[in-house]
Amino acid sequence: MTSGITRYEKAAVAAVAVMLVAGGFIFFYAPTDALQGPVQRIFYLHVSSAIAAYGCFAAVLLGSIVYLWKENLAADRLARAAALVGLVFTTVTLVMGMIWAKPIWGAFWTWDARLTSTLVLWIIYAGYLMVRRLADPGRQAARFAAVIGIFGFIDVPVVHFSVTWWQTHHPGPVVINNALPLEMLVSFLVTMACTLFLAAVLVAIRYRIEVLTDQAAEKTVPAPIVAPSEAGGAR
Amino acid sequence: MRTISIALAVARKDLTSEWRTRELVPALAQFVVLALVIANFGFQFDSHNAPAIAPGVLWMAIVFAGLVAFGRAFAAEREQASLEAMLLTPAAPAAIFAGKALAAGLMLVICEAVLLPALALFFGAPLSFDVISAVLLATVGMAVLGCLFAAMVARVRARELLLPLLTLPLWIPFIVVGGQAVQSAMSGSGGGTGQATSLLIDLDILFVVLTSLAARFVLDD
Numbered sequence: 001m002t003s004g005i006t007r008y009e010k011a012a013v014a015a016v017a018v019m020l021v022a023g024g025f026i027f028f029y030a031p032t033d034a035l036q037g038p039v040q041r042i043f044y045l046h047v048s049s050a051i052a053a054y055g056c057f058a059a060v061l062l063g064s065i066v067y068l069w070k071e072n073l074a075a076d077r078l079a080r081a082a083a084l085v086g087l088v089f090t091t092v093t094l095v096m097g098m099i100w101a102k103p104i105w106g107a108f109w110t111w112d113a114r115l116t117s118t119l120v121l122w123i124i125y126a127g128y129l130m131v132r133r134l135a136d137p138g139r140q141a142a143r144f145a146a147v148i149g150i151f152g153f154i155d156v157p158v159v160h161f162s163v164t165w166w167q168t169h170h171p172g173p174v175v176i177n178n179a180l181p182l183e184m185l186v187s188f189l190v191t192m193a194c195t196l197f198l199a200a201v202l203v204a205i206r207y208r209i210e211v212l213t214d215q216a217a218e219k220t221v222p223a224p225i226v227a228p229s230e231a232g233g234a235r
Numbered sequence: 236m237r238t239i240s241i242a243l244a245v246a247r248k249d250l251t252s253e254w255r256t257r258e259l260v261p262a263l264a265q266f267v268v269l270a271l272v273i274a275n276f277g278f279q280f281d282s283h284n285a286p287a288i289a290p291g292v293l294w295m296a297i298v299f300a301g302l303v304a305f306g307r308a309f310a311a312e313r314e315q316a317s318l319e320a321m322l323l324t325p326a327a328p329a330a331i332f333a334g335k336a337l338a339a340g341l342m343l344v345i346c347e348a349v350l351l352p353a354l355a356l357f358f359g360a361p362l363s364f365d366v367i368s369a370v371l372l373a374t375v376g377m378a379v380l381g382c383l384f385a386a387m388v389a390r391v392r393a394r395e396l397l398l399p400l401l402t403l404p405l406w407i408p409f410i411v412v413g414g415q416a417v418q419s420a421m422s423g424s425g426g427g428t429g430q431a432t433s434l435l436i437d438l439d440i441l442f443v444v445l446t447s448l449a450a451r452f453v454l455d456d
Contacts (some may be wrong), residue, residue, distance in 0.1 A: 135387075144391070
C-alpha cells in the first residue's frame with residue numbers, strides 16, 4: 001500500500017505485456033491461412049478465450065460446491081470473481097466468433113449448436129450475476145448463486161462437445177487432431193497460455209475487490225447502531 | 236418411504252387449495268388458448284404450414300404457461316409465510332420440495348390436457364402417443380427445475396423478472412429434445428422419437444437428482 005504500486009498493479013501490467021507478446025505471435029509469427037486469409041488470425045484469441053471461460057466457470061463450479069459444502073466465504077468470493085471474468089471471456093469469444101463468421105460464413109450468426117449453446121452459457125452466467133445482485137446480500141445470495149453455478153456448468157460440456165454431438169458449421173477441434181502446422185500451433189499455445197494468465201490475473205484482482213467489498217459491508221452495517229452511543233461516550 | 240408420504244401430503248395440500256379456490260388452472264387454460272390465438276395472428280397459419288409450425292407453438296405455450304404456473308407455486312406460501320412453518324417441521328426440505336414440484340407439475344399437465352386438444356382442434360396437428368409422452372416427459376424435468384428456481388426467486392427482489400431468466404436457459408435441453416420428438420411425430424416420419432424419448436428420460440433423471448440435492452440449499456435458510 002505504501003510503496004505506491006501494489007502487486008495487483010504489477011500483475012495487471014504483466015498481463016498486458018504478456019498479451020502484447022501473444023499479439024506479436026498472432027500477427028508476426030503465425031503464417032497467414034491459405035484459405036481464409038488474415039481473418040483466420042482471430043482463431044488464436046477466440047479459442048483461447050473460450051478455454052479461459054471454461055476455466056473460469058470450472059472455478060465457479062468448484063467455489064460453489066465448496067461453499068455449499070463448507071460454507072467457506074473464500075470459495076464464494078472465488079465463484080463470484082470467476083463468474084464475472086468468465087462472462088467477459090465468453091463475450092470475447094462470441095464477439096470474435098461473429099467477426100470471423102461474417103466473412104467466412106457470410107453471416108454474423110447462425111443457429112448452430114455450438115453458437116446457441118455458447119449464447120445460453122452467456123445467459124446462464126449473466127443470470128448468476130443478476131441473482132447475486134437481487135438476492136439478499138450474504139448467505140442467501142451466496143447459496144442461490146452457488147446452486148446456479150452448479151446447474152449452469154452442465155452447459156459447459158454441452159458447448160464443448162456440441163461440435164461432435166451435432167452436425168454443425170462450426171470448425172471441429174483442430175488442435176487435438178494435429179491439424180495445425182507448427183507455427184500456428186506454437187502461436188496458439190502461446191496465446192492460450194497468455195490468455196489463461198490474463199484470466200488468472202483478472203480473477204485475482206476481482207477476488208481482491210470482493211474481499212474489500214465484503215470488508216466495507218461489514219464495517220458499514222453496524223455503524224448506525226453503534227455510532228450515537230460511542231460518539232456520546234467519547235466526548 | 237417417509238419422504239414419499241411427506242411429498243404426497245404437500246402435493247395434496249397444494250392441489251386441495253387449488254381445487255377450493257380454482258384460481259390458477261382455469262386462468263392457465265385460458266392463457267394457453269390465448270397463446271394459440273396470438274400464434275394464429277403471428278404465423279399466418281394455413282393447412283399446409285400448420286404441421287410445421289404447430290410444434291413450435293406447442294412448446295412456446297407450454298414454456299410460458301409453465302413459467303406462470305411455477306411462479307405461482309410459491310406465491311401463496313410467501314404471502315402466508317407458511318413455507319417457514321413447513322420447514323420448522325422435521326420433514327426434509329427435499330421432500331417438501333418434491334411435493335411442491337409434483338403439485339405444480341400436475342397443474343401444468345392439466346393445462347397441457349387443454350392445450351394439446353386445442354392444438355389438434357384449431358391447427359389440425361395430429362396427436363399421437365409419441366407427442367403426449369414427449370410432452371409429459373419434458374414436463375417432469377421442467378417442473379423440478381421450474382420449482383427450484385421459483386423457490387429461489389420467491390425470496391428475491393424482482394422475482395417475476397428473474398424467474399424466466401434463470402429457468403429458460405435450463406429448460407432449453409427439454410425444448411430441444413422434446414421439440415425434435417414432437418416435430419418428427421407430427422410430421423409423421425416417426426424416426427428418432429425413440430431416441431428422443433430415452434434422452435428425455437435421461438434428462439429427467441439428471442435434473443430430478445440434481446434438484447433434490449440442491450433443494451435443501453434453496454429452501455432451508
